[in-house]
Amino acid sequence: MIAGLGLLVGIFLGLLLQPDVPLWLEPYLPIAVVAALDAVFGALRAFLDGIFDDRVFVVSFLSNVLIAALIVYLGDKLGVGGQLSTGVVVVLGIRIFANVAAIRRHLLHA
Amino acid sequence: MPDEPERSTTDSPPQMWIGLLDHITAHSMDEDYANVSRRRSSGSPRDQRDVRPGVAAMVMLGLFGLLVATAAVQTSRNAVAAESGREGLITQIKARSAKVDATRDRIVETRREVERLQTQFLDDTEEGRAISRRLDRLGTDTGSLAVTGPGVKVVVDDAPDATSSQQEVLDQDLQKLVNALWESGVEAISINGQRLTNLSAIRQAGSAITVNYRSLARPYVVSAIGDPNSIPARFVETEHGAEWLDLEATFGLQFDLTSEESLTLPAATRLDLRYATSSEGSQ
Numbered sequence: 001m002i003a004g005l006g007l008l009v010g011i012f013l014g015l016l017l018q019p020d021v022p023l024w025l026e027p028y029l030p031i032a033v034v035a036a037l038d039a040v041f042g043a044l045r046a047f048l049d050g051i052f053d054d055r056v057f058v059v060s061f062l063s064n065v066l067i068a069a070l071i072v073y074l075g076d077k078l079g080v081g082g083q084l085s086t087g088v089v090v091v092l093g094i095r096i097f098a099n100v101a102a103i104r105r106h107l108l109h110a
Numbered sequence: 111m112p113d114e115p116e117r118s119t120t121d122s123p124p125q126m127w128i129g130l131l132d133h134i135t136a137h138s139m140d141e142d143y144a145n146v147s148r149r150r151s152s153g154s155p156r157d158q159r160d161v162r163p164g165v166a167a168m169v170m171l172g173l174f175g176l177l178v179a180t181a182a183v184q185t186s187r188n189a190v191a192a193e194s195g196r197e198g199l200i201t202q203i204k205a206r207s208a209k210v211d212a213t214r215d216r217i218v219e220t221r222r223e224v225e226r227l228q229t230q231f232l233d234d235t236e237e238g239r240a241i242s243r244r245l246d247r248l249g250t251d252t253g254s255l256a257v258t259g260p261g262v263k264v265v266v267d268d269a270p271d272a273t274s275s276q277q278e279v280l281d282q283d284l285q286k287l288v289n290a291l292w293e294s295g296v297e298a299i300s301i302n303g304q305r306l307t308n309l310s311a312i313r314q315a316g317s318a319i320t321v322n323y324r325s326l327a328r329p330y331v332v333s334a335i336g337d338p339n340s341i342p343a344r345f346v347e348t349e350h351g352a353e354w355l356d357l358e359a360t361f362g363l364q365f366d367l368t369s370e371e372s373l374t375l376p377a378a379t380r381l382d383l384r385y386a387t388s389s390e391g392s393q
Contacts, residue, residue, distance in 0.1 A: 006168030007175045014179020021184050033181045036174050042139045047163065049139075051147035054166040060140045061170050065177075091134055098138035 027076070028069040031085055035068035036061060038092045041099040048106040068092070218379075250298070253307035253378040257298050259335040261373045262342065264291070267329035269362035277361045279330060281314040283354070284321075287332060288312065290350035296336035298375050302326045305378040322379060329364070338369035 021029060039061040046052045068088050075084030128136070232238035232245075249255030266287065269277035288306065291299055299306045304321040311321070318325040334341070345351040345367070358365045 002165070002168050003163040003171050006170070006172040010172035010175020010177075011179045012175075013172070014176045014183065018183050019176075019180055021180060026184065029177075029181045029184060033177055036177055039140075040171070040174055042143075043163075043167070045139050046143040049143070051143045052163060052167075053143060053146045054164045056140060056142045056146055057163070058166050058170055060142065061174070094131065094134050095138040098135045102139070 027081075028072055031068045031072050031088055032065045034089055034092050034096075035064040038095050038099075039064045041096050041103065045099045045102045045106075048103060249377075252381065253298065253305045253310075254381050256305075256375060256377045257335060258372065258374040259297075260338050260369075260371055261296065261333060261335035262291075262338055263368050263370050263373065264332040264334070265329055265364070265366045265368075266332070267364040269364065272362075277363065279319070279328070279363060281312050281319050283357060283363070284312050284319060284330060284332075286350040286353055290345055290348045290354065291332065291334045291336075291341070293348040294336070294341045294344035294351070296334035296341060298335045300333050300375040302331055303376055305375055307378045307381060309381065310378070324379075333370075333373050333375055335373055335375060338371070342367055342369070 039057070042060060043052060043057045046056075071088055072081055072085050075081035228245075229242060232242040246255065250257050264287065266279055266283070268279055272278050284301065288299055288301070301312070301321050304310070304324055304326070306321070311323075313320050315325065318327075319330070320326065346355060354363075354365060357363045
């Protein structure tokens with residue numbers, strides 16, 4: 001499957017190249033990963049629902065990552081970076097759990 | 111950007127009447143998937159696309175994998191950096207404390223050398239020998255010389271399974287003990303190898319008791335030189351000695367007084383007078 005191949009190639013490239021993350025970007029990396037995870041699980045659920053769409057996935061992925069990083073950046077500037085990160089992680093965490101639950105229902109019919 | 115989803119006819123947005131958390135759970139999947147799918151099934155021809163993931167999805171997932179791998183690599187790299195920083199600090203601490211120990215040893219050595227030279231110099235003349243004897247006596251009194259003789263050894267410790275600070279030996283308890291010993295007529299005292307001088311303070315510093323600015327570890331061994339036959343009896347007659355027996359009986363503090371035929375008390379490590387000078391002038 002072409003998408004899974006993309007994932008494998010991405011991980012492989014990351015491990016192989018080990019790119020240096022610039023210092024100013026470092027605090028936003030973990031939150032970006034969580035946001036991306038949310039978009040990916042949403043896409044998987046949409047795929048299983050039969051309503052997957054390439055364009056929606058691309059847009060949701062990019063906007064998720066950007067907005068999550070932007071919120072944390074804004075919080076850092078306002079001095080509430082930690083609290084805002086927690087808020088973002090809570091909301092994305094709830095979404096991920098709900099999506100995984102739906103995926104599980106699809107795959108296991110339970 | 112995808113089009114704004116068509117809202118239902120209610121006036122207020124849904125999160126106002128179903129609660130924020132419920133709303134998040136109910137809309138955990140991007141609403142645009144449903145919107146696009148609805149538009150597609152309504153049959154507008156330009157939206158007739160494949161529902162299977164295409165090249166764009168593959169690229170995005172590749173990006174996702176790259177992101178995850180980079181984050182993981184970065185985290186482990188930071189952990190390694192933090193660990194090596196910690197180890198560097200530990201090495202520095204060890205090196206510095208070794209240096210302090212060496213310097214301390216040198217101080218002791220130099221002081222011994224000074225004493226030796228002093229004795230050598232004084233022993234040359236009759237007058238010098240008199241001064242030397244006087245120095246010896248003063249040194250024994252003030253604690254700058256090690257002394258030996260018969261005496262008593264008092265070992266005190268916290269109550270077994272102490273739960274409150276009343277069941278622990280505090281600085282004031284040690285002070286009482288030392289005062290009671292002085293009152294009973296002892297001539298020199300050391301606590302855990304720290305000789306008491308007229309400048310010594312017994313103080314609580316954090317959770318430890320310090321004597322001569324050195325922290326002591328339990329149990330506290332108080333060695334005192336004096337008449338081993340009379341001290342125990344006179345000890346219990348003093349006010350503070352009686353208080354100690356009370357402490358032992360009431361709070362279970364451990365107290366053990368034994369007579370010793372021969373005790374050696376070390377010299378005090380610091381005896382620096384910074385302000386006081388002799389008013390008699392030079393002798």
